[in-house]
Amino acid sequence: MAQIHKRFTDDQVRGLFExxxxxxxxxxxxxxxLGISKSRFFSLLSEYRKDPEKFSIQYSRSSPPRIDPAIEANILKELVVDKKMILDKSIPIYRYNYSFLQGQLEKKHRQEVSLSTIIDRAKKHDFYIPNRRRGVIHDREVLTRHIGELVQHDSSYHLxxxxxxxxxxxxxxxxxxxxxxxxxxxxxxxxxxxHINALQRLVLEHGFPYQYYVDQHSIFRFVRNRDDRYYKAGPITDEYLPQWKQVLNDCGVKVIYALSPQAKGKIERPYGWIQDHLVxxxxxxxxxxxxxxRKVLAEEVREYNYKRVHSITEEIPYVRFQKALKAKQSLFREFKLPPPFKSPKDLFCLRLQRSTDAYRKVSINNIPVRINGVDPHQSVTIRIYPVNPTVSELRFWHENQLVDVQTFKTQDLKGVSSFQS
Incomplete structure (x- = not known):
């Protein structure tokens, strides 16, 4: 609603107060x-009673709006940086972010300026892109009632x-x-x-979540090519379990697959924020x-989690998370190793199936490996845990028993350690 002095004259308001x-x-x-609040009503009434003849609701600025020339120069300097990014098609920046620019002025130059002033200068100097009309947007409202009820996991590839x-x-x-x-x-x-390591970090710190929400990337799900003109023999969708899905099955965590990019709207918004600020x-x-x-990313995530009020929940994410914990509004399960596993390395790992030969050996990347505690011609499960970029630990299981542990150079597991079996 327009301001009162734009909708009524002094005489009209004076007559109503009379x-x-x-x-x-x-x-x-x-x-x-008048379309005003109770406090505003009594404020105007007080002014009226002081001098009914001189009472006025007209607003006049005492001095013309001005900003320091140094501030204006920095605004234009930052806008030029943004424009170069927008014009570069290889960079995933497609619009101006005036709120980010406002933060930069305060952080880098110790200059406080209103958002409306920045937008005004942007329009005057051709640093403005009108919002395009959008199509149907996926609903991003919160559909869960507990922390840990749904964890959205995704990856994005950009410059x-x-x-x-x-x-x-x-x-x-x-x-x-x-x-x-x-x-x-x-x-x-x-x-x-x-992806497995990220899951491990989450589970060891917070416990097992109820379910994960991911897209249909081959890392997360095997989907048979449904567009073939002719039938081809082979595994059907979900008949083959990728490594990541095997880990979640052992953790007892459900998986939901998004059937379209729009269905992942909740993760796309934080991605957009992180992507924009990171770039x-x-x-x-x-x-x-x-x-x-990575250092820049860590700082941006810290600000997102602990400082910024989320536009959907209207709360700081960390504060909302802690409130739910205190209210016992959580579906996280305490981390306990499922039997028969002996270590988290047996759970959060890569898996291979092999059979021993007559000499109790298996072949990994054409490297013969002798296994202790297993008879010839027996099936073994090899659980590979990358300890660091150069060393991996191989844990050999037979009939739900850990029978041997060996250390390998990660480079010798190339192909296997690209972590697809």
Whole structure:
């Protein structure tokens, strides 16, 4: 609703107050007519009673609005940086972010300026892109009532740090109820192990969630090609279990698959926020390595989790998460190793099936490996746990018993350690 001085003249409002003072009209009716609150009504009435003849509702600015030339110069400088990113089609930035720019002015230059002033300068100097009309948008409301009821997990491939000249993968996990981001990891190459390791971090810190929500990427689900013209013999959808799904099955965690990108709207919004801030910060700080980009990412995630009020929940994610914990509004199950496992390394790992030969050996990447405690021609499960980038631990299981543990160079497991069996 427009301001009162734009809808009424001084004489009109003065006449209404005269009738109120003479007790001809009740206050609530005048409030409805004027479209103002109770406190605003009595504030104007007080001004009227001081001097009815000089009473006025007209608003006049005491001085013309001005900002410091140095502030205006910095606004335009930051807008130029954004425009270069928008024009570069290889960078995933498609619009101006005036709120981010406002934060940069305060952080870098110690200058406070209103958002409306930044937008005004952007429009005047051709740094403005009108919002395009959007199609049907997936509903992003909170559908869960407990933390741990639904964890959204996804990965995105972009040029996060244009100065580095190469694209990297960003893996994130988000709690649906609180919108708390459990992890955000930048990696150079997408493999199964980083996804399993992210799950391990979540479970060891918070416990087993009730279910995971992912897309139909081959890491998460085997989907037979449904568009073949002719039938081909082979596994049908979900008949083959990828490594990541095997881990979740052992954890007793359900998996839901999104049937369309739009169905993953909740994770896309934080992705958009993280992506936008990560790219803009990396450009401004001239980040060229993934190590530096990881530091920027960690700071952005910290701000998202602990400082910013989420637009959907209207709460800071960490605060909402802690409130749910205190109210026992959680579906996380305490972490306890399922039998017969002896260590988390047996659970959060990569798996291979092999059979021993007549000499109690199996072949891994054409490397013969002798296994203790297993007879010839027996089936064994090899659970591979990457201890670090150079060393992996191989744990050999036979008939639900851990029979041997050996250490391998990770490079010798190449192909196997790309972590697809």
């Amino acid at each position: 009738r109120y003072v003479r007790k001809e009209v009740a206050r609530k009716y005048l409030q409805e007519i 996060w740090a244009p100065g580095g000249g190469e694209k990297w993968w960003l893996i994130t996990g988000l709690d649906d109820y609180s919108r708390f981001m459990f992890y955000a990891i930048l990696i150079k190459h997408e493999q199964v192990w980083p 803009r910060t990396c450009v401004r700080e001239n980040v060229t390595t993934i190590q530096s980009a």
